[in-house]
Amino acid sequence: MHKTVHVGLPGREYDIQIGPGLLAEAGKYIAPFLPRPRVVVISDETVAGLHLDSLRAGLAADGITLTALSLPPGEATKCWSQLTHCVDWLLEQKVERNDIVIALGGGVIGDLVGFAAAVLRRGVRFVQIPTSLLAQVDSSVGGKTGINVVQGKNLVGAFHQPTLVMADTDTLGTLAPRDFLAGYGEVVKYGMLGDAAFFDWLETQGPALAAGDMTARIEAVRRSVQMKADIVMRDETEQGERALLNLGHTFGHALEAATQYSSRLLHGEGVAIGCALAFELSARLGLCSQEDPSRVRAHLKTMGMMTDLRDIDGELPDADGLLELMGQDKKVVSGELRFVLARGIGDAFVTGDVPRDMVRQVLVDALDQR
Ligand SMILES: NC(=O)c1ccc[n+]([C@@H]2O[C@H](COP(=O)([O-])OP(=O)(O)OC[C@H]3O[C@@H](n4cnc5c(N)ncnc54)[C@H](O)[C@@H]3O)[C@@H](O)[C@H]2O)c1
Ligand SMILES: O=C(O)C(=O)C[C@@H](O)[C@H](O)[C@H](O)COP(=O)(O)O
Numbered sequence: 001m002h003k004t005v006h007v008g009l010p011g012r013e014y015d016i017q018i019g020p021g022l023l024a025e026a027g028k029y030i031a032p033f034l035p036r037p038r039v040v041v042i043s044d045e046t047v048a049g050l051h052l053d054s055l056r057a058g059l060a061a062d063g064i065t066l067t068a069l070s071l072p073p074g075e076a077t078k079c080w081s082q083l084t085h086c087v088d089w090l091l092e093q094k095v096e097r098n099d100i101v102i103a104l105g106g107g108v109i110g111d112l113v114g115f116a117a118a119v120l121r122r123g124v125r126f127v128q129i130p131t132s133l134l135a136q137v138d139s140s141v142g143g144k145t146g147i148n149v150v151q152g153k154n155l156v157g158a159f160h161q162p163t164l165v166m167a168d169t170d171t172l173g174t175l176a177p178r179d180f181l182a183g184y185g186e187v188v189k190y191g192m193l194g195d196a197a198f199f200d201w202l203e204t205q206g207p208a209l210a211a212g213d214m215t216a217r218i219e220a221v222r223r224s225v226q227m228k229a230d231i232v233m234r235d236e237t238e239q240g241e242r243a244l245l246n247l248g249h250t251f252g253h254a255l256e257a258a259t260q261y262s263s264r265l266l267h268g269e270g271v272a273i274g275c276a277l278a279f280e281l282s283a284r285l286g287l288c289s290q291e292d293p294s295r296v297r298a299h300l301k302t303m304g305m306m307t308d309l310r311d312i313d314g315e316l317p318d319a320d321g322l323l324e325l326m327g328q329d330k331k332v333v334s335g336e337l338r339f340v341l342a343r344g345i346g347d348a349f350v351t352g353d354v355p356r357d358m359v360r361q362v363l364v365d366a367l368d369q370r
């Protein structure tokens with residue numbers, strides 16, 4: 001059941017271990033990287049309450065001690081003040097250049113702790129132990145780390161690759177259904193952007209995955225991570241192809257900013273709605289058939305996911321307000337928006353050739369449905 005995916009970046013290569021029971025074996029995997037038998041761990045309070053003892057026991061079996069810090073759960077934790085808190089705490093623990101910092105948790109903890117590790121002493125090594133579906137399939141891999149600021153999502157950060165990723169699929173058993181489905185938004189994204197056969201597979205296996213089928217979960221994590229690793233190996237710092245992983249994010253990040261990174265909209269939910277909008281835009285531009293956005297929305301709905309702006313509670317900015325927020329997207333070049341669009345399911349590409357009026361109309365129509 002245990003799978004390994006290798007990220008072969010020259011000088012920064014690492015393995016992603018995937019499977020059940022990995023926390024209990026943590027010492028075996030981490031010990032080879034340790035200069036001394038101690039680690040520091042940063043987690044969130046929910047994850048620490050559920051899984052820190054298992055990690056502690058798994059490390060103790062190999063004589064490794066653990067000191068931990070827990071932060072409040074939720075997207076709001078990916079911020080300047082918690083970054084300062086993490087860095088101060090790591091310095092108090094006298095973490096040295098060769099020590100290992102562990103990020104135990106979802107994408108919020110992985111992004112925040114990875115960024116703290118990137119700036120601490122100009123870069124210490126860190127290990128990702130992702131515990132949410134989203135973190136196992138996406139955020140723990142590829143080295144994008146950072147925080148949100150009022151001006152936009154992930155606008156302050158660094159590329160800093162982990163030394164090891166350990167995705168213990170047993171931890172998904174304690175994840176709330178809403179958080180699981182948000183992570184599924186990133187899983188289905190891989191099928192939509194570059195692997196139509198994976199999308200077909202998810203249409204049949206998605207319900208089993210959500211219901212807890214371990215074989216299906218491991219396969220979904222492995223396929224997602226393999227696809228991400230392959231893209232990252234070809235384009236680590238997003239000079240080109242890596243931007244495909246941003247499918248749905250131009251819309252999604254603006255919606256997250258519009259909802260103040262609150263529980264009104266989780267990242268993966270924004271990605272799901274954003275993918276539906278990106279396919280809608282692609283169809284209106286004549287790039288793909290109208291059947292494609294319909295099929296995307298149908299699958300997301302079957303899974304019980306958000307697909308439309310009407311699924312978001314509370315007020316939203318108007319179309320111009322959303323366009324303004326989209327202007328902070330990192331794919332913007334010379335002030336012009338660029339999008340990940342699709343010629344069909346599994347065939348995405350990046351383009352700046354998108355009339356602003358067309359984007360605006362897609363937003364106006366989506367807002368009108370509310
Ligand atoms: N760096 C990247 O490449 C990348 C990729 C995708 C997303 N992200 C970022 O990841 C973040 C979203 O990640 P997320 O969805 O994991 O959010 P999250 O870290 O907030 O986790 C979601 C919720 O699940 C809880 N949780 C996590 N693991 C659990 C478990 N095993 N059992 C019970 N509860 C658990 C957390 O406490 C939290 O409340 C966003 O900030 C997004 O921008 C980064
Ligand atoms: O790894 C990537 O590259 C991605 O784009 C993956 C995304 O799912 C992720 O949300 C990422 O953090 C977005 O990157 P950003 O550069 O648009 O902030």
Ligand SMILES: [Zn+2]
Nearest residue numbers: 186249267271
């Ligand atoms: Zn994402």
